Amino acid sequence: MxxxxxxxxxxxxxxxxxxxxxxxxxxxxxxxxxxxxxxxxxxxxxxxxxxxxxxYQNPVPAAGAIIVQDNKILLVKRAHPPKINYWCIPAGFMEWKEHPSETAVRELKEETGLDVKLTSFFEVYTGNDDPRANAVLMLYLAEITGGKMQASDDALDVDFFDLDNPPNDIAFESHLRAIADYNKRVRGL
Ligand SMILES: [Zn+2]
Incomplete structure (x- = not known):
């Protein structure tokens, strides 16, 4: 590319x-x-x-999923601007007529190569720091069911990061908030 x-x-x-x-x-x-x-x-x-x-200028809906294994969260490195080379939770904008749950599963597959099963809804965030559009980000919790971890499409790299020590270069404020919320609600920190 x-x-x-x-x-x-x-x-x-x-x-x-x-x-x-x-x-x-x-x-x-x-x-x-x-x-x-x-x-x-x-x-x-x-x-x-x-x-x-x-x-009517409206925010654009987006969806993605939080996948955690052994207190490590799956993140992807962005291959395109904005925030190229920054890390983020795998997520993307909804396609026309898609349900956010379908968006989340599709984006995970496209960006990480992994098949996932959504286990619950997590939280909804607004994101106003993307220069292309303001977003409404719906995040699910998910588990890996198959596939082979391999960065592709919008991602340059994919990796697990310690939830106690996530990378400094997280692309969007809403993703930072989601990691903090996960630590608080799920891990009880
Ligand atoms: Zn006209």
Whole structure:
């Protein structure tokens, strides 16, 4: 894999994200979008009188799974920006019509090569530190049922880390919170 990430400008993306993702034109009719206050929220509304398009900026749902063996948590090293080379809990954005449980199982397989069985729901987090989109992250607890551990797709590496001493370079704040919550709720620390 030899991808060029030179166009990924985190600062620019963060700035754009908070301005309706930078959208300026109606995706249906191509007219200008105008910023209007609707129900107390700033929305981008199509300026054409023949079109009723309104852009609602919503967080993007994502799902993943916490897998712990012998007090070690499974993490993947990110192969793409943002936070390339940082570690995170295996997770990803939901595909259209997917259930979050399906997303979690699929992402685990894609990123770690492992087949997993979800054992329970763990927690839901908001994540506002990804420059591409704000996310709602649903995390499950899971067990490995098969497959061969091998980083692929969005991951450069996959490994288990001591829950008492996780890596410093965790990609997202919500993942850090999840590790802390796991230590508190499941391990009783
Ligand atoms: Zn329009």
């Amino acid at each position: 030899n991808q060029d990430f030179s166009n990924f400008n985190e600062e620019l993306l963060n700035e754009r994200k908070d301005k309706h993702c930078g959208y300026r034109l109606c995706p249906f009719c191509g007219s200008d979008l105008n910023e209007k206050l609707l129900d107390g929220h700033s929305r981008m509304v199509c300026s054409s009188s023949n079109c009723d398009y309104i852009y």
